[in-house]
Amino acid sequence: MYEQEQIKPYGEGEKAQQVELMFDNIAPTYDQLNHRLSWNIDRGWRRKAIQWLAPYRPQTLLDIATGTGDFAILAAEMLHPKSIVGADISEGMMEIGRQKVAQKGLSEVIQFQKEDCLALSYPDNSFDAVTAAFGIRNFAELEKGLSEMYRVLKNGGHLSIVELTTPPKFPMKQLFRLYSHTILPIYGNLISKDKSAYKYLTATIEAFPQGEKMVEILKKTGFAQAQFQRMTFGICTHYMATK
Numbered sequence: 001m002y003e004q005e006q007i008k009p010y011g012e013g014e015k016a017q018q019v020e021l022m023f024d025n026i027a028p029t030y031d032q033l034n035h036r037l038s039w040n041i042d043r044g045w046r047r048k049a050i051q052w053l054a055p056y057r058p059q060t061l062l063d064i065a066t067g068t069g070d071f072a073i074l075a076a077e078m079l080h081p082k083s084i085v086g087a088d089i090s091e092g093m094m095e096i097g098r099q100k101v102a103q104k105g106l107s108e109v110i111q112f113q114k115e116d117c118l119a120l121s122y123p124d125n126s127f128d129a130v131t132a133a134f135g136i137r138n139f140a141e142l143e144k145g146l147s148e149m150y151r152v153l154k155n156g157g158h159l160s161i162v163e164l165t166t167p168p169k170f171p172m173k174q175l176f177r178l179y180s181h182t183i184l185p186i187y188g189n190l191i192s193k194d195k196s197a198y199k200y201l202t203a204t205i206e207a208f209p210q211g212e213k214m215v216e217i218l219k220k221t222g223f224a225q226a227q228f229q230r231m232t233f234g235i236c237t238h239y240m241a242t243k
Contacts, residue, residue: 002142004207009200015140016089016116022200023067024092026192031068031096033191034134045236046071046133049162050078052240056158058128062087064117064149065135069097069110075131076109085127087115088135118144122152129153132161137208146221150243159223159241165210167234176235180205214239 008015009022023030034042053075059082063072066086076084088094094112101110115121118141130149139145149159167173180202188198209217211228214237218226223241230237 002207002209004137004204004209005140005142007200007203007207009196016118019138019140020089022194022197023088023090025194026197027068027090027092027096029192030093031070033188034070036187041232042134042236043070043074045162045231045238046074047078048231049131049133049160049238050075052238053129053131053158053160054079056129058158059083060126060128061085062122062127062130062149062152064130064132064145065089065138066097066112067093067133067135069094069100069112071131071133072097072110073100073104073106076106077104081109081128084110085122086110086112087117087120088112089114089116118148120148120152124151125154126152127154127157129158129160131159132163134162134164136161137163137204142209143217143221146218146223150222153243155243157243159218159239159243161239162231163208163214163237163239164205165208165230165234165237166206168211168230169234172233172235210237 009018061075061081061084063084063086066072066088069086072084072086086097091114097112101107130153167176184202185198189195215226215228218241226241228237228239
């Protein structure tokens with residue numbers, strides 16, 4: 001069991017149910033907080049992860065832990081695929097995503113479906129690419145979730161993940177810790193009224209396997225050519241792999 005798997009938003013109970021409740025609770029303010037707390041740098045992180053996929057021209061994509069659909073929307077605009085499925089456990093987050101997709105005229109391309117990311121309903125070898133942005137650290141069983149992503153990916157298909165991480169070097173490591181333990185939870189509580197949620201999100205960033213460790217886990221779950229690239233001094237990391 002990996003350390004972040006043991007961290008829960010609200011204490012006792014099943015992690016998956018608590019994560020679903022947490023994201024339903026913070027859904028109305030999630031986009032506002034996400035962009036403000038990252039100074040809108042998160043948009044650039046997503047863009048780089050999608051640019052990596054561009055040469056492979058994927059036509060069918062699965063966006064795991066899609067949330068309010070920011071990654072799926074940007075992928076649709078940049079890659080012009082035939083279809084994207086945004087899968088998430090939180091209906092509250094996806095409902096906001098559906099509204100955003102409709103406003104952009106992308107409803108025929110992007111569909112949202114409630115899914116248990118540890119037991120996806122899709123057949124083997126269903127998608128050209130599988131993506132995830134800032135979501136896999138919430139998995140109750142990381143290897144099981146990654147194995148499901150591997151299963152539904154077509155042979156030769158590509159995995160592109162962006163995840164928040166802790167910078168490895170001074171002084172950004174110390175500055176990020178100060179920021180994540182003070183400003184992030186305080187501001188998160190003021191806007192979302194859910195203090196536990198942003199304490200949980202900070203804790204999972206620090207506990208999640210990072211860099212080389214994450215690459216080894218990807219290889220363990222079957223992926224080939226697994227690699228990573230740190231972005232913005234290591235605040236975010238892009239993981240890439242192939243089936």
